[in-house]
Amino acid sequence: MQLNYIANASVPSDSGRTIPVIDPSDGQPFDEIQRGNAQDIDRAVAAARQCLDTVWSRLSAAERGRLLMRLSAKVADHVDELAAIEQRDCGKPVKQARADALALVRYFEFYAGACDKLHGETLPYQDGYSVMTWREPHGVTGHVIPWNYPMQIFGRSVGGALAAGNVCVVKPSEDACLSLLRVAQLAAEAGFPAGAINIVTGYGHEVGDALARHEGIDHISFTGSPSVGTIIQQVAAERHCPVTLELGGKSPQIVFADADLDAAVPVIINAIVQNGGQTCSAGSRVLIERSIYEPLLERLAAAFENLRVGPAAMDLDVGPLIRASQQQRVWDFLSDAQVAGIPMMAQGRIVDEAPESGYYQAPTLLRDVPVGHRLAQEEVFGPVLSAMAFQNEDEAVALANATRFGLVAGVWTRDGSRQFRIAKRVHSGQVFINNYGAGGGVELPFGGVKSSGYGREKGFEALYGFTTLKTVAFRHG
Numbered sequence: 141m142q143l144n145y146i147a148n149a150s151v152p153s154d155s156g157r158t159i160p161v162i163d164p165s166d167g168q169p170f171d172e173i174q175r176g177n178a179q180d181i182d183r184a185v186a187a188a189r190q191c192l193d194t195v196w197s198r199l200s201a202a203e204r205g206r207l208l209m210r211l212s213a214k215v216a217d218h219v220d221e222l223a224a225i226e227q228r229d230c231g232k233p234v235k236q237a238r239a240d241a242l243a244l245v246r247y248f249e250f251y252a253g254a255c256d257k258l259h260g261e262t263l264p265y266q267d268g269y270s271v272m273t274w275r276e277p278h279g280v281t282g283h284v285i286p287w288n289y290p291m292q293i294f295g296r297s298v299g300g301a302l303a304a305g306n307v308c309v310v311k312p313s314e315d316a317c318l319s320l321l322r323v324a325q326l327a328a329e330a331g332f333p334a335g336a337i338n339i340v341t342g343y344g345h346e347v348g349d350a351l352a353r354h355e356g357i358d359h360i361s362f363t364g365s366p367s368v369g370t371i372i373q374q375v376a377a378e379r380h381c382p383v384t385l386e387l388g389g390k391s392p393q394i395v396f397a398d399a400d401l402d403a404a405v406p407v408i409i410n411a412i413v414q415n416g417g418q419t420c421s422a423g424s425r426v427l428i429e430r431s432i433y434e435p436l437l438e439r440l441a442a443a444f445e446n447l448r449v450g451p452a453a454m455d456l457d458v459g460p461l462i463r464a465s466q467q468q469r470v471w472d473f474l475s476d477a478q479v480a481g482i483p484m485m486a487q488g489r490i491v492d493e494a495p496e497s498g499y500y501q502a503p504t505l506l507r508d509v510p511v512g513h514r515l516a517q518e519e520v521f522g523p524v525l526s527a528m529a530f531q532n533e534d535e536a537v538a539l540a541n542a543t544r545f546g547l548v549a550g551v552w553t554r555d556g557s558r559q560f561r562i563a564k565r566v567h568s569g570q571v572f573i574n575n576y577g578a579g580g581g582v583e584l585p586f587g588g589v590k591s592s593g594y595g596r597e598k599g600f601e602a603l604y605g606f607t608t609l610k611t612v613a614f615r616h617g
């Protein structure tokens with residue numbers, strides 16, 4: 141049984157209750173986590189505050205950096221173990237689980253190096269004054285994390301917060317806690333003081349809500365669905381607590397007739413099937429210039445038909461979805477498509493070895509999806525790609541921007557002027573030209589516009605969000 145991790149100790153929840161942990165590959169329970177409550181959050185916040193006041197705030201930036209570097213090395217030594225945990229807990233194929241653990245190594249390494257490079261400025265002002273700005277940590281930061289990339293999102297959010305001088309209370313998703321509980325133990329082994337990283341597991345409406353409401357939390361970093369993002373924002377507004385929201389997307393991959401299709405096709409496929417499409421930045425809409433619509437769809441269809449889905453341990457192209465309700469959500473989208481007469485162009489195949497009790501979904505390519513249909517507007521969060529045709533550049537941009545989201549966009553064209561024009565006109569936090577996702581890009585600021593959220597994580601930019609700026613003016617005559 142898994143316990144909460146508070147002040148460098150594994151402790152049971154005050155509730156005395158647990159939640160089963162299900163393996164998505166076979167739908168069977170294999171462990172239990174604590175069903176935390178508000179008292180557990182109280183305890184974690186108190187431990188964090190004590191650490192901040194007595195130890196953490198007294199460390200130099202270089203000392204914080206050394207600790208993060210040691211944690212990066214610890215995680216590197218445990219990549220196989222962490223990947224195996226994640227594979228079972230989240231149903232991630234081995235390759236994906238390892239990639240997540242390696243990204244965690246890299247996040248801690250990046251933020252270790254960034255600690256002592258974050259500084260304020262001196263400002264020109266009137267004669268007789270000297271004015272400077274100091275970057276100060278918020279204090280105790282709360283981190284609400286989803287189930288799709290627990291290690292990566294922990295790395296970018298907790299790594300950035302610690303680097304900026306904060307201490308952290310983390311609420312992982314009830315569907316994916318195990319790897320993070322292990323990482324917290326590794327942090328203690330790496331020398332992190334008790335209370336710097338605390339983890340309380342449980343349901344969002346219980347532990348997550350208690351975290352967001354807690355007076356002792358000075359900043360909330362939320363990654364998850366737009367609907368819960370709204371709740372967090374409202375709850376935090378009651379006490380004017382700053383919030384970073386990393387929400388969903390309906391990201392377009394725009395393909396012009398002059399694109400290098402040999403390069404584009406595998407990237408377009410990967411952008412929607414990686415992690416079973418359960419990726420906030422999944423490229424879930426492919427917008428294709430009319431003159432190459434049919435030939436490109438034929439190529440995409442052939443690639444979809446080759447995709448294989450099965451248990452995480454088989455390490456195929458796609459593993460199971462996270463849980464039964466997510467599988468049902470994808471089925472509902474597909475049955476809506478059928479009712480609307482949206483043609484299904486191709487599907488991958490679920491292998492015979494996949495247990496019926498697992499949460500499998502074959503990757504699906506839909507064509508001629510009307511712009512107003514929910515398949516062109518809402519996050520499916522499964523391996524479903526919606527294809528649409530456009531006539532010209534203006535129409536491509538209009539289609540790309542025709543959702544409430546704005547997280548990531550991909551553009552495929554050899555025309556350099558057009559690359560710039562589209563990058564400027566597309567509403568999104570990141571734009572990738574002739575690539576998608578840039579291989580993860582720990583260094584690259586990430587976040588959305590519109591309903592994809594606000595604030596940026598990843599890269600150096602995240603450190604500005606995890607600090608507050610104090611202006612200090614000296615009058616010396």
Ligand code: NAD
Nearest residue numbers: 285286287312313344345348349364365368386387388420
């Ligand atoms: P979710 O919003 O259901 O849950 C996210 C987290 O919030 C979980 O830990 C959950 O327990 C918690 N939560 C739920 N209700 C809460 C409440 N009332 N108060 C406080 N916390 C609460 O999202 P999910 O299903 O875990 O993840 C999928 C969503 O996350 C998708 O919409 C996806 O696009 C988004 N996401 C965004 C990014 C990004 O960086 N933009 C990254 C990954 C996932």
